[in-house]
Amino acid sequence: MTVRTLTLDGxxxxxxxxxxxxxxxxEHGVPLPTLCHLEGLSAVGACRLCLVxxxxxxxxQPACTLRAEEGMEITTSSDRLRRYRRQLVELLxxxxxxxxxxxxxxxxxxxxxVAAAVGxxxxxxxxxxxxxxxxxxxxxxxxxxxxxxxxxxxVRVCDEIEGAHTWDVAGRxxxxxxxxxxxxxxxxxxxCTACGKCVQVCPTGALFEQLQPAGGGVKRREFxxxxxxxxxxxxxxx
Amino acid sequence: MSQRLVIxxxxxxxxxxxxxxxxxxxxxxxxxxxHVTEFRGFERxxxxxxxxxLPAITSRIxxxxxxxxxxxxxxxxxxxxxxxxxxxxxxxxxxxxxAQLVQSHALSFFHLSSPDWILGYDSDPARRNVxxxxxxxxxxxxxxxxxxQWGQQVIExxxxxxxxxxxxxxxxxxxxxxxAARERILAGLPEALATARQTLxxxxxxxxxxxxxxxxxxxxxxxxxxxxxPEGELEHTDGKLRFVDERGAVLADQVEPRDHRAWIGExxxxxxxxKFPYYLKHGYPGGLYxxxxxxxxxxxxxxxxxxxxxxxxxxRQLGRGAVLSSFHAHHARLVEILYAVERxxxxxxxxxxxxxxxxxxxxxxxxxxxxxxxAPRGTLFHDYEVDRDGLVERVDLLIATGQNNxxxxxxxxxxxxxxxxxxxxxxxxxxxxEAGIRAFDPCLSCSTHAAGxxxxxxxxxxxxxxxxxxxxx
Amino acid sequence: xxxxxxxxNGSRGDDGVGVALGRALAARLPPGAAHLEEAIQLLPEHAExxxxxxxxxxxxxxxxxxxxxxxxxxxxxxxxxxxxxHALTPDEILGLARSAYGKAPQGLLVTxxxxxxxxxxxxxxxxxxxxxxxxEKALSWLAPYVAR
Numbered sequence: 001m002t003v004r005t006l007t008l009d010g011x012x013x014x015x016x017x018x019x020x021x022x023x024x025x026x027e028h029g030v031p032l033p034t035l036c037h038l039e040g041l042s043a044v045g046a047c048r049l050c051l052v053x054x055x056x057x058x059x060x061q062p063a064c065t066l067r068a069e070e071g072m073e074i075t076t077s078s079d080r081l082r083r084y085r086r087q088l089v090e091l092l093x094x095x096x097x098x099x100x101x102x103x104x105x106x107x108x109x110x111x112x113x114v115a116a117a118v119g120x121x122x123x124x125x126x127x128x129x130x131x132x133x134x135x136x137x138x139x140x141x142x143x144x145x146x147x148x149x150x151x152x153x154x155v156r157v158c159d160e161i162e163g164a165h166t167w168d169v170a171g172r173x174x175x176x177x178x179x180x181x182x183x184x185x186x187x188x189x190x191x192c193t194a195c196g197k198c199v200q201v202c203p204t205g206a207l208f209e210q211l212q213p214a215g216g217g218v219k220r221r222e223f224x225x226x227x228x229x230x231x232x233x234x235x236x237x238x
Numbered sequence: 239m240s241q242r243l244v245i246x247x248x249x250x251x252x253x254x255x256x257x258x259x260x261x262x263x264x265x266x267x268x269x270x271x272x273h274v275t276e277f278r279g280f281e282r283x284x285x286x287x288x289x290x291x292l293p294a295i296t297s298r299i300x301x302x303x304x305x306x307x308x309x310x311x312x313x314x315x316x317x318x319x320x321x322x323x324x325x326x327x328x329x330x331x332x333x334x335x336x337a338q339l340v341q342s343h344a345l346s347f348f349h350l351s352s353p354d355w356i357l358g359y360d361s362d363p364a365r366r367n368v369x370x371x372x373x374x375x376x377x378x379x380x381x382x383x384x385x386x387q388w389g390q391q392v393i394e395x396x397x398x399x400x401x402x403x404x405x406x407x408x409x410x411x412x413x414x415x416x417x418a419a420r421e422r423i424l425a426g427l428p429e430a431l432a433t434a435r436q437t438l439x440x441x442x443x444x445x446x447x448x449x450x451x452x453x454x455x456x457x458x459x460x461x462x463x464x465x466x467x468p469e470g471e472l473e474h475t476d477g478k479l480r481f482v483d484e485r486g487a488v489l490a491d492q493v494e495p496r497d498h499r500a501w502i503g504e505x506x507x508x509x510x511x512x513k514f515p516y517y518l519k520h521g522y523p524g525g526l527y528x529x530x531x532x533x534x535x536x537x538x539x540x541x542x543x544x545x546x547x548x549x550x551x552x553x554r555q556l557g558r559g560a561v562l563s564s565f566h567a568h569h570a571r572l573v574e575i576l577y578a579v580e581r582x583x584x585x586x587x588x589x590x591x592x593x594x595x596x597x598x599x600x601x602x603x604x605x606x607x608x609x610x611x612x613a614p615r616g617t618l619f620h621d622y623e624v625d626r627d628g629l630v631e632r633v634d635l636l637i638a639t640g641q642n643n644x645x646x647x648x649x650x651x652x653x654x655x656x657x658x659x660x661x662x663x664x665x666x667x668x669x670x671x672e673a674g675i676r677a678f679d680p681c682l683s684c685s686t687h688a689a690g691x692x693x694x695x696x697x698x699x700x701x702x703x704x705x706x707x708x709x710x711x
Numbered sequence: 712x713x714x715x716x717x718x719x720n721g722s723r724g725d726d727g728v729g730v731a732l733g734r735a736l737a738a739r740l741p742p743g744a745a746h747l748e749e750a751i752q753l754l755p756e757h758a759e760x761x762x763x764x765x766x767x768x769x770x771x772x773x774x775x776x777x778x779x780x781x782x783x784x785x786x787x788x789x790x791x792x793x794x795x796x797h798a799l800t801p802d803e804i805l806g807l808a809r810s811a812y813g814k815a816p817q818g819l820l821v822t823x824x825x826x827x828x829x830x831x832x833x834x835x836x837x838x839x840x841x842x843x844x845x846x847e848k849a850l851s852w853l854a855p856y857v858a859r
Binding site: 102133136139187 | 286290291294628
């Protein structure tokens, strides 16, 4: 295996060829906010929060999909990056209807945590307040589009881990929505196995268990670590 | 030419209100109205949401009595689930509701109303408040502060937070009571009980000084409605409805809150956002009924705790049949505080209250449900309809202050007739009109929530805070 | 015992300076010497705590004055005020303590004039810079109570 050397915020670091810049940051304790990324799922670079500067490249690139290359000079934190990250989170908050006080995820929400981490103390953009419906047709789970940030974790976990591919994204731009099957109510989905993995990986309160009251949503993601380890190490049992 | 006199705004009540006193051509008081011009629209917020979120959403209607809305909502959700709420959860909900009653009544009696009697209606308005009270009767002010504090502490000990606790949930409550929290509540209980007894003793003894108010402040025959227990005892959380008439005779008993629409009609007037509920069988406006502390004591057969039962017997001496003057609601509040403290002690004495089984889990099994409880100001109904998936289609809230609105109008007219001379608003009259309304302890932030249907009235009433001529428009 | 009543809403920009002052001041006092209470507004209940204290420092933002201008002046108990609303003022708290509990502590009101009261959770630079200045003013007034 080839080892690559590069600099991360001025510090020389080495990386395996299959490592991304985000992996390196996590390894070296460099804080980088993420929302769409989740260990155990493929990386899609959707949320753009982990954007970094690469010396010599005019474009900012998402660290989660950026492979470490020999001689790269990466900057993870600059005024520009901080400004963009804050703007991105503000735009996420303004795009749908995030009302923390009555949300099931309140206090355990990754969007909340990231907003605090990047210093969002108010939103400078007008709230769009789109009319979004709740899909409560499933006997166990509810989808609240008003809280969805289109991170597609649900889409990926359903496809990559459960193998059902119930979820996908329909529509474009501000009209994009996560849909089950061909945009039929979740409760009528033929492909859904009701495993609940999508609910467990959702970073906000967009997917939640019916029986959870406000602020009661606890995410259980052990299955992902278990699967990742099993895949990496080969044998299933011990 | 008829003339209108306006008192604006009423100080020392929660929310905002306007009153018009309508004089007839002869210069006498023809009518009086207590207007509510605030506009909320909470019912619309709830549409399309999951019913499970409603306790958290509706408790935000009001920062003054969030507990009452949360409980009524959770009870409606219980009914949608068709579950048996565990006994410990029932007891804890009762406990919190009673604590809410204590703190709310203490605020109304000590902080807001007692300055009128201690310092006099015609005393300097700058002194006629809790500060003036502290100068004139320091121990009374101290007791009021401590009693309210204790009520707040009980809510915090059980529910975690005083405002918007997020604690009552469909099927029960979110957390069991800890033994340490029980001890904290019990530690302050003897002082609360002593305050309740002493204040009641003092106030009952001053009845002779208040004969005029008792005669003029909302003293008229009407019906009364309140929740009672299975044997007609006082019950604020888990009871059924009873209506009594001015003689105290029971008109209807053990009415299920979910059937309240079969017994209560709602009239709409163009000059107010409040709806005007009435006892259906007697028509509008003849079916005027009152709710709140006065109604609860008029409806119940007994209080159900030893000291409060004695106090209730004393209270009954104030009337023949039902006690008719709304001024006596102040006295009724003290009886209820005494009852609440005694009852909290009883509830805590049962070791079952520490049980960790506090929530029943179920799926939605009904499409429509009603939850009710006695809020400090009177019976509160939450009426929900949901679709097959449990998404809210309709939310209807019937609020205590709304139910008392007709009685408040009549009270204002009665006071104006008695004290108005000529065409000028003398201080004395104004003070008494305000005091008359304060006897109802109206809380307006939650009682004005009828969105949508009266859009025309929105423009009309929202104007410049001027007189309302809706009827002539 | 010294009571520090830190007033304001940290979500409204410089209105949070009261709380910032309270925390900074508490950190400068010997452990156990002071009780810090943070509140959005003053309520009758605060009079009870005040009456149990030797000295009370009210810490608040001011809406008038040049941003960052700090003032400290003695508060005297006052009886009442016309048109009593929900909240009380520092002098009324002392007045209520005196009349209801027979004892009004010495009181100091420390204010820092704010600039931005919009929905942000941060102090303006001028206001932030004034915090140590205002804390020193409170400390020098508190000296006799701390020494004991």
